[in-house]
Amino acid sequence: MPIALLKFPSDLLREVFKLCEPFELYKLSKCSKRAQRSKKLGGPKNWKIRFSSRRHVIICVDDSNYSFEQTKNPNEYFKIEYSRMCIEFPNGEAVDMFVYLLETFGIRTVESLGCDYGNFHDFSKIARFLIGRNMEIESFWIGAMKYDAFMPLMNQMNITKDFTSFFKFPSDFRLQLTKYPNKICIYYSFWYNIGQLLECTCVRIELLGSKMRNRDLNVFLKKWKKRGTFPNLRLLKVDGNNIDDRSPILGSKPPIKNVDNPTIRVSFGNEEIDDAIRVMKADGTVGWLNVKLGDVPTLKFLVANPTDTVVKDLAEDEDLEDDW
Amino acid sequence: MxxxxxxxxxxxxxxxxxxxxxxxxxxxxxxxxxxxxxxxxxxxxxxxxxxxxxxxxxxxxxxxxxxxxxxxxxxxxxxxxxxxxxxxxxxxxxxxxxxxxxxxxxxxxxxxxxxxxxxxxxxxxxxxxxxxxxxxxxxMVKGKSPEEIREIWMIPTDAEDEAAEKEAKKRAGKEAAGETAAAAGDAK
Structure with a gap:
């Protein structure tokens, strides 16, 4: 039995749209221009969008993902399988699809944007669009690609949570973001020097394949110990072959670990550090440091916060297990 | 109420x-x-x-x-x-x-x-x-195509919306003209 949906008052339309899945709303938007405009009443749902491949664009809401996948076969249009729906991209372009979804769903946040060898053409158009609107990009990652034309775009993007790079930047490259996100994770980070690290305001810093030496890390940690420095920092992880046992870091030569009580585990969230030594900042904040040598020498430094950090004696757990 | x-x-x-x-x-x-x-x-x-x-x-x-x-x-x-x-x-x-x-x-x-x-x-x-x-x-529209959704939710096509809009404008114009004429008659 048909029902004249668009004759509902707008608050009722919002209620109905809130209960529809994104695929149905997308199909509704294809019914007419008025239907597409009505869809914008979709309400306060926290829609986000992801782009990492020219073949699909993903919408995320309430921990669910909905992938809009390109097909050129009309027989497949609007076919839904699990959380994927095949559709024809407007003008055959991923960027047009991305913009259509942004506007139709009133999306204001990009959950994840990826730039890789296969999608660079679309990525650059999307990035320019997002920069023009100063849209928030929560996570941005760069794949192991050859082009470097994304670099000027990257510097203008509003990345807020996470920056991950697999790209081999030139040795003299300097990361210049409008603002540091909460986390950076850089593979092939040989170009990321102590000067850049000292300027970094991130909560989590992971530098893999670093060229930093003991003395660089010593400079960083000594600065951290001073009052008021690196107020956001919770985790620093650096691995690289230049970390060795020749010179000290905070007065100790690596390996650096807690030998007095080697069963202490400090953790918060998904991060944990074992056998670390205690490092005290001038303001009383406690940090935990561990430096391992071996195949991949690694420094791990975790800053404790009484509200979420757990310090656990693993020996006690083992005793308990023995009792069982 | x-x-x-x-x-x-x-x-x-x-x-x-x-x-x-x-x-x-x-x-x-x-x-x-x-x-x-x-x-x-x-x-x-x-x-x-x-x-x-x-x-x-x-x-x-x-x-x-x-x-x-x-x-x-x-x-x-x-x-x-x-x-x-x-x-x-x-x-x-x-x-x-x-x-x-x-x-x-x-x-x-x-x-x-x-x-x-x-x-x-x-x-x-x-x-x-x-x-x-x-x-x-x-x-009602779960799993339906846009054409089916249009029927189930009685969504007019763009052409129908345009025609309705034109009609509404025409009607509004006539009403406004009628009111003006009535006002002129009252003034006399």
Whole structure:
């Protein structure tokens, strides 16, 4: 039995749209221009969008993902399988699809944007669009690609949570973001020097394949110990072959670990550090440091916060297990 | 609707139809109120059942009517069809004093009445029933193509919308011209 949906008052339309899945709303938007405009009443749902491949664009809401996948076969249009729906991209372009979804769903946040060898053409158009609107990009990652034309775009993007790079930047490259996100994770980070690290305001810093030496890390940690420095920092992880046992870091030569009580585990969230030594900042904040040598020498430094950090004696757990 | 409007209703109430009561016996004597829709058929409903409607609950909470006063002053809902109001009253009675379970089998299923039911429930501010009804509306198009959605939700095509818009403009123009002519006539 048909029902004249668009004759509902707008608050009722919002209620109905809130209960529809994104695929149905997308199909509704294809019914007419008025239907597409009505869809914008979709309400306060926290829609986000992801782009990492020219073949699909993903919408995320309430921990669910909905992938809009390109097909050129009309027989497949609007076919839904699990959380994927095949559709024809407007003008055959991923960027047009991305913009259509942004506007139709009133999306204001990009959950994840990826730039890789296969999608660079679309990525650059999307990035320019997002920069023009100063849209928030929560996570941005760069794949192991050859082009470097994304670099000027990257510097203008509003990345807020996470920056991950697999790209081999030139040795003299300097990361210049409008603002540091909460986390950076850089593979092939040989170009990321102590000067850049000292300027970094991130909560989590992971530098893999670093060229930093003991003395660089010593400079960083000594600065951290001073009052008021690196107020956001919770985790620093650096691995690289230049970390060795020749010179000290905070007065100790690596390996650096807690030998007095080697069963202490400090953790918060998904991060944990074992056998670390205690490092005290001038303001009383406690940090935990561990430096391992071996195949991949690694420094791990975790800053404790009484509200979420757990310090656990693993020996006690083992005793308990023995009792069982 | 204000309490004044309902208090001055001049419609002679028909003999009230007593809706089925909840199985649970009330511990204290319950107060009852009376409502009627477009068809003027008056329904006797307990205050407990009416609590589902934020609109009616707000209206009755400060009235302090006696049984006689309540009977003499049924709440008139002239914008709601009688059969729709009956459905709503039935639902309120079935769910008196208890929350709606997620899979409620006692909810109205008449799809041909869904449009009017949604409007009525929205007007009466019955949140749980509204959510259920809206879910029913949303489910109507699950897995359908845009063409099917257009039919189910009666969505006009762009061409039909444009034609309707032109027609509305034309009508508005004629009305404006008529008003101008009338005003000119009055001036003379």
């Amino acid at each position: 204000s309490s004044t409007e309902q208090g001055t209703s001049s419609a002679a109430p028909a003999e009230p139809t007593t809706a089925p009561e909840s199985a649970a016996a009330p511990e204290v004597p319950e107060s009852f109120y009376y409502v009627h829709g477009k068809d003027k058929v008056v329904h006797k409903v307990s205050a407990g059942a009416l609590q589902h409607s934020a609109l009616i609950h707000g209206m009755i909470s400060n009235l302090g009517y006696t049984e006689e006063q309540a009977k003499a002053n049924p709440f008139p809902f002239e914008n709601i069809d009688g059969d729709i109001l009956q459905m709503v009253v039935d639902w309120c009675n079935q769910h008196k004093g208890k929350p709606t379970p997620p899979e409620d089998t006692n909810l109205p299923k008449q799809k041909e009445k869904l449009f009017d039911l949604v409007l009525a429930v929205n007007y009466l501010e019955i949140k749980e029933l509204l959510t259920y009804c809206c879910k029913q509306v949303a489910m």
